[in-house]
Amino acid sequence: MTFRGSEEYENGAMPSQESITAMTAVMAEMATKGVLLGGDGLHPSSRAIRLELQDGKRRVVDGPFAETKELIGGYCLIQVASKEEAIEWASRCLDADMGNSLGIDLRLIFEADDFGDAYTPEARALAVDADADISK
16 A cells, blocks of 8 residues: 655655554554554655656656656555455554545555566566575
């Protein structure tokens, strides 16, 4: 799930102590239940860097970025059994967020089989090696 940043967030407004406590409690519960794989708030785009590819050339752009309503202010990576469970956790996070973001988007993460034949045995082997390196 991604939290869409608000104009206030982009201008550096921090969440209230009440919101931080509520969000921390929800994330702690998700971690205890084995649902939370990761998550954090992100600094505003004024501290960000964007890389783009235009006409075959890489371009590096320093923030801030103009379209604030499309920027991600934070994320939680969760693993759940159903769409309904994802919506329930996202609803609890949105309540705990107390209006600091414009809303939450739920997105699925690709799994290996989603790529079909394009995900070759060689690529799968590289992914396994990368996973092993990360867990060290």
